[in-house]
Amino acid sequence: MKQWLHCASVASAALACAIAQPAFAQSSTPPAGDTAGTPAATPNSEIIVTGSRIRHNAFDQPSPVTFVDKADIDRTGLSAIADVLQRLPSAGGGLNTKNNSSGNLGNPQDGGGVGAGAAEIDLRYLGSKRTLVMVDSMRFVNASSASGVPGSVDLNSIPQAAIERVEVLQDGASSIYGSDAIAGVVNIITKTKQDGLEVSLQHGLYKEGDGFTRNYDASYGFHLDGAGTDVVFGGSYTQQKPVFRADRAFALFSHPFITSCDSSCSSATPLGRFIIGDDFDGTLNGVVQGRPAYDPADPYGPTSDFHAFSNADRYNTAPLNYLLTPYKRYAAFATVTQPLGDHMKFSSKFFFNRRQSANQAAPLPLFVGPGAGNGNLLDNIDISGSNPYNPFGDLWAGNPNEPAANYGEVARRLVENGPRHYTQTVDTYYGTATLSGDFQLFGHQWNWDVNGVYGRTSAHQTFTGNVNALHVQQALGPIANCTDPCVPLDLFGGEGTITQAMLNWIAFTEHDKSMQKIWDGTVNVTGGLFDLPAGTVSVALGYEHRHLAGSFTPDPIIQAGHGADIPAQATAGSYNVNEVYGELSVPLLKDKPFFEALNASFAARYSDYSTSGSKVTLKGGGDWKPVKDVMLRGTYAQGFRAPAIGELFGSLSRFDAPVTDPCNGLNAPGFNATVRQNCINAGVPSTGNFNQTGSQLGVLTGGNTALKPETSRSWVGGGVYSASWAQNWARVLTLEASYFNIRIKDAIGAVDPQTILDRCANTGDAVSCNAIRRNPSGSLQGQVTQIVGTLENISSIKTDGLDLNLTYRSPTFAAGSFGLSWQNTFTLKYDEMSPTADGTSTVKRAGTESGTQAYPKYKSVATIDWSLDGFSVSITGRYINKVHESGGDFAGHELGARLYGDVQFLWDTKVSGRDFTFAVGVNNIAGTAPPACYSCSLANYDPAVYDLPSQFFYARVGVKM
Incomplete structure (x- = not known):
């Protein structure tokens, strides 16, 4: 993993990246050809990169986009794209296969289910629901794990053999792509052209001999000269065996x-x-x-x-x-591109993925x-x-x-x-069909595309x-x-x-079973309107219609209330949305003193939901190159997230929360008299030494059809410095800085059960007291048996921080080529405002561990690599700053900083005229253990952020023919 986030801006750094092609370079530059059939990226070509629907010069794209290509993925030795993306310093983690919550915590509050066996991506710690996941700039179907109706995409349902690269936009993009793109967009770009057969086989395991993984990928592509047809098809088989806490x-x-x-x-x-x-x-x-x-x-x-x-x-x-859950994944994919004359083409893709996973x-x-x-x-x-x-x-x-x-x-x-x-069996079917073309209008080329998407995922759990x-x-x-x-x-x-x-x-x-499906149709057109002295004013316009539906059907015995494990009821719902958008790019100045380039952009989107009404989102931005080597950029964006199906229609279900009854010890000397009387009024016995008997209390919560969309506004500003003067000793030397500031209002969540208990005890609030069920008699009289609540728009979030990235690539010397990539994210603030017993409180998350998510103030990934004559070595360091537990009896306990080291040796060679690649590597080479966490609900550590202890060894062979 040599240049993890290099070319995070594909603006002025793009040219430097384009020439950075050492022996085992990855394609982190603007693509050689995207799924819409844009031409190869050259200094004068225009392509679509995530963050804009307008085609831009490949070397003047101003959006803060991170590229992770196939070589980056291979360099990690990981078996899932989600695990790769969760290592990004800007990623908060997310659900992954180290999470074994089934049967331990109950169903989550949002109706999404425990997501057993699924994997997600969370940018900026804002939750996976606020990161939009797309495939080739089109929406993907949400996850299904037979425990609820999630509002996020399961990255494990996307065939890994089909992935060419991933583009990660770290900017608000609701005006461009619609709901969910508050924290950013993850756009998975798939293969559309390939010449011949590519096969990769990898095995890996931990030092203890457990957690064995195997990854087998194969794809074959060909081009029919007479018809111009391009076909690529292939498949994957991935297996991961468990690691037990014992x-x-x-x-x-x-x-x-x-x-x-x-x-x-x-x-x-x-x-x-x-x-x-x-x-x-x-x-x-x-x-x-x-x-x-x-x-x-x-x-x-x-x-x-x-x-x-x-x-x-x-x-x-x-x-x-x-500690590590087992799974098997079987996947197949196929893509076809067929020209229909000189100015039109048809393209289509199909995915099938079966995941068999388990929790225990x-x-x-x-x-x-x-x-x-x-x-x-x-x-x-x-x-x-x-x-x-x-x-x-x-x-x-x-x-x-x-x-x-x-x-x-x-x-x-x-x-x-x-x-x-x-055990879960999850089948995902996903298909797209696109008709695209170009025409001339106003003296400029215009491009259009009409897209249809159908996706369905169905899960059965035993x-x-x-x-x-x-x-x-x-x-x-x-x-x-x-x-x-x-x-x-x-x-x-x-x-x-x-x-x-x-x-x-x-x-x-x-x-149990669950299902989700999506029908999505889009029409897009983009082109030039007229010319200004600095360039062409360009526009993109489009319309989108989506229909989403989902359901969760527990076993009839569970629905009847006769199960002894977590109770749950059936859930079903659907909604439609119609959207129109427009985007405008205006070049203001070019080739002037202190104005090598000055551009402005604007975007607006109108969304009309059948469940939550209509919403308009706006975005404006600009980029300025005062001199050739410096580009400054900034954007202001409004965003929103419509309530998901589980949040709207989810039936009451239980989860277990670690909370403390404020009525504990109500007969002790000095106990607050008002609280004591409120506790007695609520059913706590007035005699004896009353104390809560368990460390967790059952909480029932469910969906709410009256929920409003979450709204946000974000500022992103920064710049890229590309040192062209250093070309004698640096083919690439770039420094990028980006400041982000995000504010979310009306965030959806359930009232904290501790708040409900405290409000009832402190103020006698009737609504809160009525939400609490206490044992009416006997030896457990007064003990809380249930707390009931529904989802509401109750909180707000404020976060800001800084991304700072350095990339260096040397010329090719006699001793080889050297590179350094260093990416850093500083979380300066992460504040959550939510209701409390006596008003509103602000919880400052930066530098803390909440029990389910760590919020380190600083994360970093640095990679040093060397290559010569087909042989390459890369060493990667991943640093996570210390955090402190924020709740419970161990509040303030420090989870110390962690530094993980990975190393990979790779050899590219030819055998009998075929290209072979051999790689061996070790992740977490020192066997570093995660920091111990008392408040973490599972396994004494936070699996969303930290590695399992022990070294992970792997070996891979690949062949192209």
Whole structure:
């Protein structure tokens, strides 16, 4: 990975990049020919580069665009384009295959689902939904993972063998491309021309021998001289095997640096936890066959099979979880380009991608009783004294027309049922058809294109390890009602006493599915209007119509509320949008003193959504070259993001949030009197030492059809210095600086559950108190069982920072060619404003870790390379500055800076007249471990930002013939 972000501006740096073609150079310059069939990039040619619909001179494109080509991708040794892009210093990370959230956190608040097996790109830490992903400047279908309706593209659904390069626009572009382009645009450019066969095979694995990957890519292209037809087709097979938490010491327990369970481990143990009456909180001394001995007068005495529950009894859920999730991807693609005379052509492409992925969590923790907080039937189960294994007698959940609740919960880890295993099969179909051409008007060439896009992705998930609450109720109820095939259930005898016959009755295999599709039609025309002394005034105009639809259908047992894992309801929705846009480019001055060039640009887009109304977005910018080697540029852009299908139509679903009940200790001396009374009014008992029993609380949230679009405004300004005077010792020497400032209003999110609790306790706010469900009686009286909320336009975000990039490429000396590429992103500010219990608060994220995302103030990637006679070596350093945890009991804990080193050796040669490439490399050559994180919800570190510990070795061979 030699020049990661070199040519981040393709303006004055473009010429320098064009001549920077050392032995293993990558195509980071304006393309030799884009998918619209533009000609090869020469100093006088005009092409389309991401960020504008107007064709510009390839060497005067002012947008801050980063190019990552096939050679850059190969140089990383990574098996997914998302992993490559997530290494960009401007990327905040995003979902990837190091995320193993299924069964651990519940469904996310936005209705998008857990995204198991998917991979996304997030620019500027603004979230993947605010980064628009396109393929050949056309929209791609959103992801599907059988757990919700996401609002982002799964990059793992795009065949990697089809990718020629990626253009990353780090500027607001809603006026050019529409919704979602707030943080920027990722435009994946695919192959349209190829001569012959190209094959690549790569294997890799970690030092421990796990996480084995294989990548096989093949493509074949040909040109028919008589017809002018170009055809390229090919396919990919990619496999990644898992890494388990049990195989890495830092992830072996639920908190870093511990060697045995503390309060962070689960209270649902294989021996069971039993909260009975007002003061019994016990667990078994050991395995008991049949009914355990229990003496109400001395429950922990020598004749009892129980002892008082403590942290030593808790269950370590970590070892069976994945650190790296497994998957297989099968992909095929085909593109055809056919001229239709001298001024028209037809082109089409087709993708198919199948992803088979998996997530895994510890065996199901079965919580039964009024204090369980499941939000379904399990909270209301009475356990009969006639159950042959129940030593406590009749246990009442406090249902209507029954005795008052006399137990809080019974918690049992169902280790006999095996781990909770989720497997996804996701099929993606995507096709486009384009008719394009050119004509003369106003004395200038005009280009037009008409495009049709259809994409569909469908996912099926199979989940083993769940149980049917209705069958659990019957198996725990009166023995007279449990007749064949029902088998009485033993929750009281400890590990191993749940038999296969019992599991056959209560367990079931869950089947969920989801779907998303897109129909998109666009018409674009661009050309010159008239000439000014400095050049031609050019315009682009267009119309776009989109239809998006999505659905999520959980298993019927889940929809009925009878599952023991995360509850969910079906979701379905669709919307249409019609848009028109216009873009204008005006050359103001050229070849004048202090005005080598001065250009202005303007753009506007009108969008009309069937769900959220209409919106106009504007953009204006300019670039100025006072002298040949310096270009200054700046843009102002309005942006917006329309609510996604999951955000609009998502049904109520649960996720588990680490929050603290402000009513804890309400009877302690000095406790605030107002808060105490509000807590008592909300159902907290006025006597005793009340404290929250769990570290996480269940939160139910869902979509809201009244949501408004998010809006933004952004400023981007900077310049590029290209040192032409240094050409005797530097074929390329460029320095680029770009300042960005982005403000987002009406950001969509759910009210923080901690805020809901605090508002109710501090002010007695009726809306907040009504959103909280507390246990009404029994030993768990007052405990929060649920917090309910919906998505709203509740917050705003402000961020600004600086990108600073240096590129150097030497001439070819006798000792070879040398290069340096150094890219840096400084996040100066990242502030989130959201409602609190007493108004609005601002959370300053820069330099912190939120538990799901690190916001380092500084990230850097530097690559040094050397090449001679077909042999190349590249060394890459990736630096992430320190951050501090921002919440919970460990607020302020430092996650130290990390420096990762990668190295690759490559040899290009000819064998029997065929071009061969051999490469070997090591990523994270020092085996650097990620910094330990207490607030991170998974695996004791942040998988969106940091590498797994241990070296990753890979070898690749490629051939062209």
